[in-house]
Amino acid sequence: MEKLHINLDEKSYDIFIERGIFEEVGKYISKFYKKKKIVVVTDTNVDSLYGDMLLKNLENSGYVPSKVVFDAGEENKNFDTLTKVYEKIIDSGIKRGDLLIAFGGGVVGDLAGFAASTIYRGMDFIQIPTTLLAQVDSSVGGKVAVDTTRGKNLVGSFYQPKMVIIDPELLKTLDEREVRSGMAEVIKYGAIYDNEFFNYLLEKEDLKSSMEDIEKIIKRCCEIKAKIVEVDELDLGLRMILNFGHTLGHAIEKYYDYTKYTHGEAISIGMYEITILGEKLGITKTGESKKIKEILKKYELPIEDKVNLGDLIEIMKSDKKNISGILNFIFLSEIGKVEVKKVAEEEIGNKLLK
Structure with missing residues (x-):
C-alpha cells in the first residue's frame, strides 16, 4: 500500500495506491463517509467493464449506490452531457449531503468532478481513476471542467476530492x-x-x-x-x-x-x-x-x-x-x-x- 497526503488545510485528503484496492473501496470510503447513498458517475466504456462490480463492492459495504452513465469520449465532455448528468443525479434521489464517485478516466473525472462542485452548490466526491493518465495526473489536484465549442476546459473550477483511490489493476483492460x-x-x-x-x-x-x-x-x-x-x-x-x-x-x-x-x-x-x-x-x-x-x-x-x-x-x-x-x-x-x-x-x- 502506498499512501500520500495532500496538505491543503481543511481541504486536505489522502491518495491510496495499491493493486486490488478496488475490491475494498467501501472500506476506505467508510473512513470519512457515514451515510448510505452514493452516486457513481462513469462512462459507457468503464461501466461495461467495472460498473456492476463497483456497485456490488459498495453494496457489500452497506451502501446504497446508484449509477449515472454517459457516452465515452472527449467530444462528450460538454454542457449537453453535464445537464443530463445533473438531471440523472437529481432523479436518483441523491442530495447535497450524499457522496459522488467519479469513476473513469480524465474525461469522467473532469465532468463528474465539475458536476459535484456545482450541483446543490457543491457535494463531496472521490476520484477512482481508471486510466494511466488519470491515475498519474488528472485525478489529483482538484481541477474539474467541461469543454465548450471554443476550447478545452474553458468552464471549470478548483474542487478537491475527499479521497483518491488508485488501483493499477484497472489498467489491464486499457488498450x-x-x-x-x-x-x-x-x-x-x-x-x-x-x-x-x-x-x-x-x-x-x-x-x-x-x-x-x-x-x-x-x-x-x-x-x-x-x-x-x-x-x-x-x-x-x-x-x-x-x-x-x-x-x-x-x-x-x-x-x-x-x-x-x-x-x-x-x-x-x-x-x-x-x-x-x-x-x-x-x-x-x-x-x-x-x-x-x-x-x-x-x-x-x-x-x-x-x-x-x-x-x-x-x-x-x-x-x-x-x-x-x-x-x-x-x-x-x-x-x-x-x-x-x-x-x-x-x-x-x-x-x-x-
Missing part, C-alpha cells in the same frame, strides 16, 4: 494506445521536476518494463503533483509548470476536434515542439530536445504534426490560461527545470512560432 498516452504525462513530470525520474524512464527497455514498476511510477508522479498543488492550489504560480506542452497540445486537440489524437499524444507533440522552440530562443539548454525526442519515441508517442500554425495561434488565444491577453508558455531550462515565459496575445505569432 495499448491509452497506456502510451498516459506515459506522456508521466514523462512530463520527469521533464519539469525530476531529472533522475526522467532518466529512470529513459533507461527502461520499453513500455512493458515500465508497467512492471507502475505503482512506483504512479506514486512518484502523484508525489510531484502533491508538492506543487500544496504550494499553488489555484494555478497562479508554480502549478503553471504542469502545463508544459499543454498550450500547444490543447490547441492541437481542438484543431482536430479531439478526433485525431488522444490527450497524451497531443501533449507529447506539444512538449517536443516547445522544447525545440526553447532551444531556438536560447531558453532551453541545447540538446534537450534530443532527449525529449528519444524518450517520446521510446514509448512510441508522436512528436510532430503538420498543423496550420495560423489556426493554432487563434486557438491558443482562446486558451483558459490566457489571462488578460497574456499566455504563460512553459519552457525547459534543462531536463528537470523549467522557465515560465509570459507572451502577449499579439506577440504569439511573430515572437514564438516563426
Whole structure:
C-alpha cells in the first residue's frame, strides 16, 4: 500500500495506491463517509467493464449506490452531457449531503468532478481513476471542467476530492494506445521536476518494463503533483509548470476536434515542439530536445504534426490560461527545470512560432 497526503488545510485528503484496492473501496470510503447513498458517475466504456462490480463492492459495504452513465469520449465532455448528468443525479434521489464517485478516466473525472462542485452548490466526491493518465495526473489536484465549442476546459473550477483511490489493476483492460498516452504525462513530470525520474524512464527497455514498476511510477508522479498543488492550489504560480506542452497540445486537440489524437499524444507533440522552440530562443539548454525526442519515441508517442500554425495561434488565444491577453508558455531550462515565459496575445505569432 502506498499512501500520500495532500496538505491543503481543511481541504486536505489522502491518495491510496495499491493493486486490488478496488475490491475494498467501501472500506476506505467508510473512513470519512457515514451515510448510505452514493452516486457513481462513469462512462459507457468503464461501466461495461467495472460498473456492476463497483456497485456490488459498495453494496457489500452497506451502501446504497446508484449509477449515472454517459457516452465515452472527449467530444462528450460538454454542457449537453453535464445537464443530463445533473438531471440523472437529481432523479436518483441523491442530495447535497450524499457522496459522488467519479469513476473513469480524465474525461469522467473532469465532468463528474465539475458536476459535484456545482450541483446543490457543491457535494463531496472521490476520484477512482481508471486510466494511466488519470491515475498519474488528472485525478489529483482538484481541477474539474467541461469543454465548450471554443476550447478545452474553458468552464471549470478548483474542487478537491475527499479521497483518491488508485488501483493499477484497472489498467489491464486499457488498450495499448491509452497506456502510451498516459506515459506522456508521466514523462512530463520527469521533464519539469525530476531529472533522475526522467532518466529512470529513459533507461527502461520499453513500455512493458515500465508497467512492471507502475505503482512506483504512479506514486512518484502523484508525489510531484502533491508538492506543487500544496504550494499553488489555484494555478497562479508554480502549478503553471504542469502545463508544459499543454498550450500547444490543447490547441492541437481542438484543431482536430479531439478526433485525431488522444490527450497524451497531443501533449507529447506539444512538449517536443516547445522544447525545440526553447532551444531556438536560447531558453532551453541545447540538446534537450534530443532527449525529449528519444524518450517520446521510446514509448512510441508522436512528436510532430503538420498543423496550420495560423489556426493554432487563434486557438491558443482562446486558451483558459490566457489571462488578460497574456499566455504563460512553459519552457525547459534543462531536463528537470523549467522557465515560465509570459507572451502577449499579439506577440504569439511573430515572437514564438516563426
